[in-house]
Amino acid sequence: MSRGGYVKNEKPLNSTAASLLGFLHEGPMSGWDLVAMAQNRIGSYWSITQSQVYRELAALNRDGLAERGETGPRDRTPYRITEEGEAFAAWVARDPGPETIRFPLLLSLAFGNHVEPERLSRIIAANRTIHAERLAGYLEEAKCHTGNAYGAATLDFGITYERAVLDWFDRLPGLLERD
Known part of the structure; x- marks a missing residue:
């Protein structure tokens, strides 16, 4: 094989x-x-x-x-x-190899100086909402998760990831003020 x-x-x-x-x-x-x-x-x-x-x-x-x-x-x-x-x-x-981050907001943000500030704020707010809703869904799923330990570990990653992303969104205004 x-x-x-x-x-x-x-x-x-x-x-x-x-x-x-x-x-x-x-x-x-x-x-x-x-x-x-x-x-x-x-x-x-x-x-x-x-x-x-x-x-x-x-x-x-x-x-x-x-x-x-x-x-x-x-x-x-x-x-x-x-x-x-x-x-x-x-x-x-097999060894799955390195992951690739494909986070469309980061690509838009990398070129944020070419976007009107109000428009960029709306984009950021909409994406924050998506991640907050995803975290809420994961937390709801965790309440009734009866799958195997591997599924539970994957779900835990999702929860941890979304919390980290939301923390980043909370810090983002201060990060953008540095420019």
Whole structure:
């Protein structure tokens, strides 16, 4: 088996495909089910679009990592993980490498001197609200979280992250006054 990837084509298993295989360990699911699960479970820190899910399911099926079932009600076609789909085990056990920060507000803020101050203030306030709402959602989820310890640790990261971001938002006016 290759380091973290497909056996047949010797291509590395990408994160989207790997996450779908991870979800398929729970049983057969349609693309629609996988999109909903991804949005619910990992959507706060990893984005997966509907088009990516269907594209990756087709590739996983083609490469023998997942098998397409018979189309069922509402034209939903379930997929199930195959034995070759256990390439997921190699992917999940690899060193994931460094993270990449993709925080669109930071990009806007880096060029904030080109934005009217009132407009920039509205952008900042709107983004602070998003993070406050996300923290509230995580805290609500934590009250009734009965998942495994790994899910709980991920949820704890989300809570800690959002608290840190909100602390940064609170300090931001003073940071911008230094300019």
